[in-house]
Amino acid sequence: xxxxxxxxxxxxxxxxxxxxxxxxxxxxxxxxxxxxxxxxxxxxxxxxxxxxxxxxxxxxxxxxxxxxxxxxxxxxxxxxxxxxxxxxxxxxxxxxxxxxxxxxxxxxxxxxxx
Amino acid sequence: xxxxxxxxxxxxxxxxxxxxxxxxxxxxxxxxxxxxxxxxxxxxxxxxxxxxxxxxxxxxxxxxxxxxxxxxxxxxxxxxxxxxxxxxxxxxxxxxxxxxxxxxxxxxx
Numbered sequence: 001x002x003x004x005x006x007x008x009x010x011x012x013x014x015x016x017x018x019x020x021x022x023x024x025x026x027x028x029x030x031x032x033x034x035x036x037x038x039x040x041x042x043x044x045x046x047x048x049x050x051x052x053x054x055x056x057x058x059x060x061x062x063x064x065x066x067x068x069x070x071x072x073x074x075x076x077x078x079x080x081x082x083x084x085x086x087x088x089x090x091x092x093x094x095x096x097x098x099x100x101x102x103x104x105x106x107x108x109x110x111x112x113x114x
Numbered sequence: 115x116x117x118x119x120x121x122x123x124x125x126x127x128x129x130x131x132x133x134x135x136x137x138x139x140x141x142x143x144x145x146x147x148x149x150x151x152x153x154x155x156x157x158x159x160x161x162x163x164x165x166x167x168x169x170x171x172x173x174x175x176x177x178x179x180x181x182x183x184x185x186x187x188x189x190x191x192x193x194x195x196x197x198x199x200x201x202x203x204x205x206x207x208x209x210x211x212x213x214x215x216x217x218x219x220x221x222x223x
């Protein structure tokens with residue numbers, strides 16, 4: 001089946017630094033990818049939708065200059081958290097649309113900013 | 115926000131009992147899906163129901179969809195301790211895919 005590989009699975013970084021999270025579709029071409037953030041004991045909140053070769057569409061309240069999304073190829077999408085702060089500590093999950101109806105999810109990245 | 119709402123927020127039952135969780139959403143959908151998540155880990159896809167379907171079964175899972183009420187329900191029959199997890203509905207509304215608020219299920223052995 002369609003698999004999305006997400007790396008790293010966890011990362012600890014210092015406040016003010018940037019962190020890049022990668023999602024790769026291993027056996028299919030991901031035209032559309034989604035990025036979610038999940039705080040403890042809460043649901044997944046959609047941050048942005050990215051389409052290969054075009055700018056990402058951000059949900060209301062998500063700072064596009066802080067959460068940089070790049071979807072330069074059909075198999076790779078990246079999320080860069082710039083100038084990370086402790087409040088950015090969260091669980092980040094990517095997802096790719098698998099036609100016609102399905103979605104496949106990465107295993108998630110736990111980001112801790114200290 | 116497009117996020118759906120689920121109730122109850124938390125549910126605790128004895129092993130062997132049935133668990134029912136409900137999801138309400140706001141806009142027209144292409145399909146609705148249910149996922150399970152164990153303790154902040156990755157998501158496990160459970161079942162998909164299309165907008166033109168009313169009921170679907172998969173093993174011990176039964177999902178209903180009422181598009182006129184914009185609601186869905188997930189029934190887990192004969193629950194097991196291993197079913198303890200958070201359950202989320204998710205709606206495909208075209209180019210976005212939104213999760214509900216989730217139900218935390220605890221099955222007591």
